[in-house]
Amino acid sequence: MFGTSIRRIGLFFLVIVFFEIFFGRILEIFGFRPDLFLIVIVFWAFVINRHTAPQIAIVLGLIRDFFATGFFGAETLSYFLCAVFISVVSLKLNRQNYWMRGFTCFIFSLLHFWLYALIIFIMDEAKPISRDFWWVSIYHSFYTAVIATWIMRFFERWLYPRQSHISFNT
């Protein structure tokens, strides 16, 4: 189904979730940390299966919501909407180009940030959006994009040790 073994995919998710939840702080620079879950969603939509990206987004969003302290469900909805957009646009992009993947991560990280803020703003009016929000979202997204361009190669080699297996599904 995914062009690779289910066991490998399961291990991949386990490691990613474990790393993001428990060791994500290691990648923190100047208070910014990359959104590994978003990178995984983009990677999933680009490389593995774009149709199942929203489902993956829901699962990852729920996991994040369980361990976050923000408004419960906001991450899930935001990730889901992003994944839907990604799955739609991924067809029209050069999915093999790592820079394009990085750029997509940047755009969708921004979108995720703003969607999340919008949801919070609608659901919880007591939390106003700070003046630095726009800059913070750009820095954060840029860092995510930088990490994405590098880490996606690693994901690919891990899940598809033999490059010929990548089908770039339509």
Add this chain to the structure above:
Amino acid sequence: MRPKVFILFAILAVMPLVLSSVATPFPETMRSFSTQTFKPVFQTSDFFSDHITGIFTKGRDLFFAYKQNQELRQRIASLETEVNQLREERKQIAGIEKLLPFLRKNPRTITLAHIIFRGMSFWEHNMVIDKGKKQNIQKNVAIVTHQGLVGRVIMASSSASQVMLLTDYSSKVSVIDQESRDIGLLCGDGRKLLRMTYVDLASTIKVGDTVVTSGMGGIYPKGIPVGKIETVGTDKDGLHLFALVRPFVNFSKVEEVLCLARASGESDYSSWS
């Protein structure tokens, strides 16, 4: 993705949000459960994360240490300058406070001036102050401090004036012994001590007496303290006594002075007090 499946997942994605807004305790219970369950993992991961990020943080700190060091040095230099300026201002204020009794006694004619230059010639003992004709400082205006007489203005320009000190060779001031009331002429001779001459042989001046201005001559107001008598003797001609007077003012340390300018239309000082 088929529309029905998409709608199903969309509902699934919105569900937690709706659930948390309708049933508030639910997410809190779930989160506290997950936190409690994964507490040991959190602790362990935190320990490792701290160590790993600590390495990065130390490296980053080291990288920025030079720049920070430079910035801190600049800041220290700037603060030191500020501290020095404040110290200087404090000293000036302390000096001015000491001058207040003079200001209260003769408020209409007094102008505060700062010394901007000290004469370096052996023969001419003078200094320049930062006030001139614009501030109503004219020639022969008496210059004093809270300690006593300093000298008089010998040349006034628009915004600065030259002051002749008591120790100058050309300086001559009519003085009176505060205790014996004997009058004499105080002359400068380029040294620290001033020479009081033309004192009557029958006078009772003695060492330790205070000498003040007599008010004669019309330049210096009467009663300005000048100094203390240190030595008394007979002049070479044998007709008069002389006294060596140590001035109250240390001329090398004076920073602010008072210019006792005459009020317009006033020809002479009536009284110091």
